[in-house]
Amino acid sequence: MHHFDYRDNRLHAEDVDIAALANKIGTPFYIYSEATFRRHVKVFSNAFSGTDALVAYSVKANSNLAVLRILASEGTGADVVSAGELARALHAGIPADKIVFSGVGKTTEEMEAALNAGIYQFNVESAPELEALDKVAGELKKHAPVAIRVNPDVAAGGHDKISTGRKEDKFGVAWGSARALYARARELENIEVKGVDLHIGSQIADLAPFEAAFKKAAGLIADLREDGCRIERLDLGGGLGIPYGAGEIPPHPDDYAQLIKRVTAPLDVQLIFEPGRMIAGNAGLLVTKLVYVKEGEARKFMIVDAGMNDLIRPALYDAHHDIIPVTRDLDAKNDRYDVVGPVCESSDFIAKARTLPDMKPGEFMAIMSAGAYGASQSSQYNSRPLIPEILVNGDEYAIIRRRPTFDEMTALERYPEWMG
Template identity: 60%
Template sequence: MHHFSYQNSSLHCEGVDLNAVADAVGTPCYVYSSATFRHHAQVIARAFEGQDCLIAYSVKANGNLAILSTLAREGCGADVVSGGEMQRALKAGIPASRIVFSGVGKTAPEMDLALSHGIHQFNVESAGELRLLSAVASALGKTAPIALRVNPDVAAGGHPNISTGKKGDKFGIPWSQAEALYAEAATLPGIAVVGVDVHIGSQIGDLVPMRAAFEKIVGLTGRLRAAGHSISRIDVGGGLGIPYKAGDAPAPPSAYAGMIAEVMAGLGVQVILEPGRVIAGNAGVMLATVLYEKPAPDRTFLILDAGMNDLMRPALYDAHHDILPVEEAAADAPTAAYDVVGPICESTDKFAVARQLPAVAPGDRLAFMSAGAYGAVLSSAYNARPLVPEVLVHGDRFDIVRRRPTFDEMVELEQVPDWLTRTA
């Protein structure tokens, strides 16, 4: 669910008219509902009541400090994949004891930072990373609590670019090598084996592949314990899907929690969750303004002021976002088929092909729904376009939580060498 609805024929976020936001900050921009973020975090927490569970929100889904602060107040921890994400989580008030560090490319300085703060767990993804972490921890006189992320070779369906649990994916330890690497980990200084980690993909609506992966992990846990490892945690990753369009019916958190309770029954482990999209996805929209309608022999292009640099998901994953007019169309309003595109000089800069929309005109505003996850965080300044603002709504007020940079701010890290500026 979400807190976006038409009120008095204008699309609102909670009690705020999105036209008022667009008037104040311009378009394109992102608008988030704090009530939706809180609601989704609470739904997951309720679903896992009675289980020993750490909800470590996946910062990569939406790492705005205001969003992280909102979720910190709900008791969420954080799953991070870089030193920068970890510092964001800490700055937002998430304690290090509730942070897990995932990702395939951790550097020694990032390990040092995480060890110095005393994070909850490292999810280790390769033998090389394990050995480097041992060296860094030993040099600091610290012990790194680790889980190895194992690749169970389970296909989760969906777009191949968001699959992470099949043989051939770059993530995790190959299933056939996992137990040998656990044996090595037990011998390394500065390393404490505490758990097992698995994550098979994103936008997963069917619990069957998740259950298959988790059952394999439970079997592995039994073998590891028999070999003398103290496995007290299982990190099941994230990946639970959301409805992006009518007809989508992903499994709800209650069913997900029930399945995990069944699979983990009797193990006596802490379950670590890494939800991201399921909390953030439907909590945000991107607003854009129509620039031009461009007829072509076989189609009509609708050119917006937002581009793939602002919302990358359609270009990156062929992802669908519902597109709604900010001013509600009459029930009998005519519709037209549009190729909805942006101003970027790339053929992949398109949001939808032959999408049926109420007829619109230059100056009309559109809302891209379900853009709260992997929207602003994937944005860039390609074509020298400034990063778009982010706005957080709370009831009947809104605040700019990331402003649009000026041109001078965009180029302030650059300089022309003096040999190019000297006159002969």
């Protein structure tokens, strides 16, 4: 559920008229519903009521400080994958003891920052990382709380590029090597083994892969305890899909929770979750303006002012996003269009061969389900400025990231002295 709907055929974000806002601030822009963020956090958290669970929002999904502040006020933690995300989470008020640091390429500088902050857990992804973390922790005279991410070799995810739990993926420790690495971790003076971690992919629309992976994790915990490891935590990652449209009906968090409770009940562990898309995805839209309608020999094109630098998911993942007019004409005829942007790349598209109502240049359209992996993956390619992010709360709105000027875009660049 989200808080975007038509009123008198004009699309609103909560109580804000999107067309009026677009005319005021210009397009393209992202717009988020605070009520939707809060609702999604509650739906997920309530599904695990009665269990010892930490919900650590995946910051990479949407890392805007205002969004993180909303989630902090709801009591969530954070899953971070860089020193920058760690700094954002702390700045927004998420306590360090609710922060989990994931990612395959942690640098020693990032480890030091996380140890000094006092984070809850490192999710270690390799033997070299474990050794490096032990060394950094020793130099700081600290102990690093650790879960080792294991790769269960379970295929899942809505696209090849977002599947992370297969043996050919870069993430995690090979299943057959896990017990040996845990044994090594127990030998290291500055490492505290706390748990097991796994994450098998993103936009997963079927509970079966989750069940297969989680059962393997439960078996591993039993084996590790026999080896003498004190396993207190089980980090199950994220990955639960959302309805992007096109008939997708992913599992409800309640059904996901029932599966997990059934599998993990005998383990007596704290559960850690890293949802991102499920919380942020349908809390945001990308609003864009139709610039031209172009008749090609084989296709008709709607050329809009949002490009792949603003929303890269269709080009990167062949992702589907529903597209709707901001001002609806119930009598409009439909036709098939490619919706494309102004970036100088053939891969710059939002949709291909999509049946849409006829629209005129200057009218606005909304790209749905763009709250996750939209603004956070955007760039200034083609020297196009990052677009605004707008947060709505009832009938109020605030610009939580403004569009930079050209001088701001180039502020870090310098001519070398020999150019005069």
